[in-house]
């Protein structure tokens with residue numbers, strides 16, 4: 580069993596969001612596996628850079644959808660994205676500088692953040708978008 584298993588319950592009913600969420604889940608697993616292998620800070624730095632890049636792409640996709648469909652929860656949702664981006668930038672920097680001491684905890688943090696965000700804010704957004712005809 581993987582560290583972070585995708586479950587159907589995570590689906591928000593909007594294809595592009597689900598596809599990107601699955602890729603993020605895979606990247607969090609990659610980070611965990613790199614740590615299990617003992618890849619150290621260099622391994623973590625590499626995966627975290629990729630994760631940060633993809634996270635930005637994904638958040639941009641969601642924010643563009645919110646704007647295009649006048650989502651009323653835009654500001655609060657974007658704030659969550661911005662906070663996570665900032666935290667991931669700090670983690671990535673720490674890994675690059677060899678200061679990331681508990682990378683397993685980093686995987687757990689990202690897993691929990693993503694699962695909670697999907698099940699809360701993204702489900703709400705997904706329901707809203709579906710009502711607007713986005714599937």
Ligand SMILES: [Fe+2]
Nearest residue numbers: 641696700701
């Ligand atoms: Fe989101």
